[in-house]
Amino acid sequence: MTGRGIRRAEIIAVGTELLGADRTDTNSLFITRELNDLGIEVVAKAVVGDRFDDLAAVFRDAIGRADLVVLTGGLGPTDDDLTRDAVAHVAGRALNEQAPIVERIRARFQSRKLSMPEINRRQALVIDGATLLENRHGTAPGQWFEWNDRLVILLPGPPREMRPMFERVAREMLGPRTAGERVVRRGIRLVGRTESQAEEMLQPLYRVWIARDPAVDATILAASGMLELQLRARTREPGVAETALERAAADVQDVFGPDVISLSAARLEEVIGDLLRTRGRRLGVAESCTGGLVTSRLTDVAGSSDYVDRSIVAYSNRAKVEQLGVPESLIAEHGAVSEPVAAAMAEGIRRVAAADIGLAVTGIAGPGGGTDAKPVGTVAIAVDGPGEKRFVRTFLFPGDRIMVKTFASTTALDRLRRVLLEG
């Protein structure tokens, strides 16, 4: 390789099925992360179908621009699997059948009491001069070769086969060929701020971080009413990067305070689980508009039966009265979507479940049911306990029914987290 190492990569996903209106190539995301971690930039990526001329043309163009081209897919046994053929053609190299690979594939079939179809011999074709990459999860081996000071890597398409193979080749082959820099990352989860609010609060930090050595940069991703802040530091010494990220994470904690869910990418549900478990608290949940989503998210965490006792989805008013003991008069006076009813639901589920804490959500998910005073998206959230603690507040969330349910469940979980943090 050139002295400066590998800097620019292109990724090509091969397969006509990836060119439809319903599927997208996700292998390239995994490969991009691994490459970025090695300090290699992805400058372009492509998807191309199983047609020899198109595949050869796309590969020829990519190898003309990049130091490294990674191809995924098209290594299967059928006539449609043309990656080996097209790459060999463009590189002007022969394809040779390797007997040991045929034997390995045959053994794989025999271990499942099957005989190898003759067509699978195609998977034993190796580009002249290429190094093989063992496939521990399927029949098609990968391969890589150097060509005119550039590198080409061929990987199978199924993620289960591709990922461990690429991790190995990145560590053992690419790592030593890069400029020696590494990118280290750290994920921080935030809640209670919009993307643009967070961006504005972070601007002063960005200016500080960029001037440090090593510099730290950051990107924000928004999802389901939460934000994920991705911090990155690039350096030749990993320990130094970790320290820089630790310091930047502390800056974020200073600026955002309790809006930080976790400095280690733990999810809201997991953070709540840890808080409930370490405090030995059991939880009951009363849901209306979220329809069970709050409890479903809480129970996505393994071991959540340690602290989730039960939940009542009181969708009808009758259910709120019968299951949670909400007074009918309270609903008549304030409406089912109101702070008094939310508070009564929280108190009711705490009592019914004999739990330490009750969490309640009632609101209007839409599209119907909104009024001028209480438009669609109005949601009241209440926490009852532990001890004498009480929280209740009304929120207004944007979007359609599913978005309102999502925002309401995230906010309910976040309010529970804040109450638990207080002790």
Place this chain on the structure above:
Amino acid sequence: MTGRGIRRAEIIAVGTELLGADRTDTNSLFITRELNDLGIEVVAKAVVGDRFDDLAAVFRDAIGRADLVVLTGGLGPTDDDLTRDAVAHVAGRALNEQAPIVERIRARFQSRKLSMPEINRRQALVIDGATLLENRHGTAPGQWFEWNDRLVILLPGPPREMRPMFERVAREMLGPRTAGERVVRRGIRLVGRTESQAEEMLQPLYRVWIARDPAVDATILAASGMLELQLRARTREPGVAETALERAAADVQDVFGPDVISLSAARLEEVIGDLLRTRGRRLGVAESCTGGLVTSRLTDVAGSSDYVDRSIVAYSNRAKVEQLGVPESLIAEHGAVSEPVAAAMAEGIRRVAAADIGLAVTGIAGPGGGTDAKPVGTVAIAVDGPGEKRFVRTFLFPGDRIMVKTFASTTALDRLRRVLLEG
């Protein structure tokens, strides 16, 4: 254009942010669907960053292969927005500032009481000979031009701006330039079969369909324990395609019977909603391992308060006894994950909610809690009612905690649907 019309298209998404490890280009999926509907095939697609040389190279390669190149993104006002410049450079055409566009952008800012930054003049640069595409949702107009018997379309990146613009240009400009064929689609949802089982059952139909005029082809997508079958027919006469799809859908109904959720792409939750509403039935749900997911899915449907009364997530054994009246002895004898307990939960929620039907799920979502006799993934599902109807069965689902929850909720909903279908 050539007499044969536009057949082969390539799509290029422009933007460095689309080359990261966390985001993927989804504009191309929308564009692909629109193009396919016009009988135009997408032969390759690419993502490229905001760097002039890379963008020019990727565009030059694409236009060398395809009849049509659609670019999205890079039409903003900043120095990073280079799509206009790179495309004009490759095509050897000038860029001209058009005064009426400057005025339109200025007016757009003024309507929001803002003055137009000078940098926004860049958005008024038009490639020599290009036709403008009005942007009703943002400042950057799109543009298209013919070049050497080929077509180039430049669209803004934000989906809200891009989609209506591309719909218009597809209908008004591309439609008349295609070979006159249209692709009509129909989605069918199936449940209770694996992808490979369905594929095997469909093979004889594929052979029949391909021989018909117009031919019908199909693809299967699997998600959350359900299958979506996409049927397509290509013809010059839309009415004929509809009839062919109608006939193919009837074939699918014959082969799959009650495994067909809907012949119109309606979701399982929607189909159940329609069945409950037309029969005037109210539902109560008792969940354990699914933790509220079944009820959350049911209440994703607008108007579900018409038929969902309440749900009890009885996560602890105590909750099963206290809330649903499941006898403690039953749990002691058979275990909480058993058909007798599932049946008692269904009967209990039906009684407690005074509902017409009770639906219950109890199982082991994992990763802990499995035994040799009841491994992780064991789930008992019961339906009680309407009337004297009873259903109970044990299933074994694969995968991690989230997958078991998903499969269990889909199967519970499907079993409810089958009971409702019977009357």
